Amino acid sequence: GMQVQGGGDFITDEFSIADTYADVVRAVVIPPNTPAGLNTTSGTNMVSLSWTAATGGAPTGYTVKRSTSSGGPFTTVGSTTVPTVAYTDSVEGGSIYYYVVSAVNGVGESANSSAVSASPILAPPDTPTGFSTSAGDSQASLSWSASEFATSYEVKRSTDFAGPYTSVGTTSDLTYNDSGLTNAVTYYYVIAAIGAGGPSSE
DSSP states (O other), X not given: OEEOTTSSEEOXXXXXXXXXXHHHHHHOOOOOOOOEEEEEEEOBSEEEEEEEOOOSSOOOEEEEEEESSTTOOOXXXXXXXXXXOEEEEEOOSXXXXXXXXXXXXXXXXXXXXXXXXXXXXXXXOOOOOSOEEEEETTEEEEEOOOOTTEEEEEEEEESSTTOOOEEEEEESSSEEEEESOOTTOOOEEEEEEEETXXXXXX
């Protein structure tokens, strides 16, 4: 100790300070290790991924990232929570995609895994669903649900259910108004989704 004015010793116990500091450092959690064993299985307009669970740092989840270049940059396309170590990415086929996965916990994120390539098959979009029509005066209003990977929709019409159907228009919307119809005539419609893989079935 050392003498201070007014008497008495002023004592510092540096050992306990160092001890406490070491305890604090030991308590700090680390980000998880990088996941290993990333595998891809290419399907039609989709890629299935799986990997090995990360060790260390108690991961809480995984982040899946995709790029069109093996060196990135990688954009996050999805995530999973522990213990799920698989992910299915819906993506337009016909190109090569590169995937990496990282592990995350409350403290941070691991480095990205090594990139693995995938070559999904390009297919036409699915046939539009949720098709409904409402008739007005000499016109029909059509609507349908979006079809993944469709860039536009072709509307075809016939006065016979068996066809032939004639194209009346193409739209990128999910609705179409067909006018100039004859009242009291029954019209039949089909919708085809058009995308990079060609038209869907109708």
